Amino acid sequence: MDILAELAQHLLSGDDQKVSELTRQAIAAGLPPKQILDDGLIAGMTIVGERFKCHDLYLPDVLMAAQAMNAGLEHLKPLLVREGVPSLGKVVLGSVQGDLHDIGKNLVGVLLKGAGFEVVDLGSDVAPERFVEAATQHAAAIIGMSALLTTTMPEMARVVALLKEQRLDGRFKTIIGGAPVTERYAREIGADAYGFDAANAVERVKGLMGK
Ligand code: B1M
Secondary structure, eight states, rough: OOHHHHHHHHHHHOOOHHHHHHHHHHTTTOOOOEEEEEEIHHHHHHHHHHHHHHTSSSSHHHHHHHHHHHHHHHHHHHHHHHHOOOOEEEEEEEBBTOOOOOHHHHHHHHHHHHTOOOOOOOOOBHHHHHHHHHHHHOOEEEEEOOOOTTTTTTTHHHHHHHHTTTTTTTTTTEEEEEEOOHHHHHHHHTTEEEESSSSHHHHHHHHHHHH
């Protein structure tokens, strides 16, 4: 088994120490960080999701897998973030109200920082008003929202509506993403952009900033 397949396998079994060790080995072997992320950690987490869906794995298993994913990400983060790059603009980022999934959102934050954006991370379970307050307070250009549950997706529409209501839609652009979110949904609710993964989110944010 190659090292990335092994990494995915240990993520699946929630072994954070093995995942940490194998991620370090993969980096030391010279594999590109993006490949370790996509073909190792995210590949493992995708299988976790599939097996959880068909009740082959349970919530505690998913939590352990999430911990293992974070253990691997700790080694990759410094490689994905370039230090000392002049700021391209500020992005307020969070998982929407009711949503505790934050791994994808955190990755978007890491890659945005890596591309030179300043990121104000509001965490998860963020109320619509909080997104708007924080964007105003930090004079951000962009509000980024993540949702992993179909039941929390409407919170994104609430933020967009709140911006319109307060006539702030001209001042802050919005980008949304997360596994159940689509380009079509972004258009439907009037969000300015949709990112299908973290790298694409960076491209779309650059587009919104005219960079
Ligand atoms: Co949850 N969960 N979970 N879970 N979980 C999903 C999302 C689910 C699809 C699993 C399944 O059934 N197959 C399902 C949702 C079904 C649905 O609504 N359609 C589900 C469920 C049901 C639940 C609970 C309700 C379970 C329960 O309690 N009975 C519960 C809800 C809790 C809550 O939020 N209120 C729950 C809980 C959890 C844990 C806490 C155990 C844990 C989260 C830990 C954490 O995040 N700290 C967890 C996990 C880990 C998952 C799965 C297995 C993996 C999610 C993940 O981290 N993926 C997930 C199944 C799956 O998606 N495969 C599942 C890796 C991550 C890198 O990908 O987050 O998609 P992702 O991010 C990607 C892109 O989507 C995109 O870029 C990222 C990187 O490329 N992206 C953006 C994300 N945000 C973006 C924002 C952008 C742009 C792109 O712009 C701003």
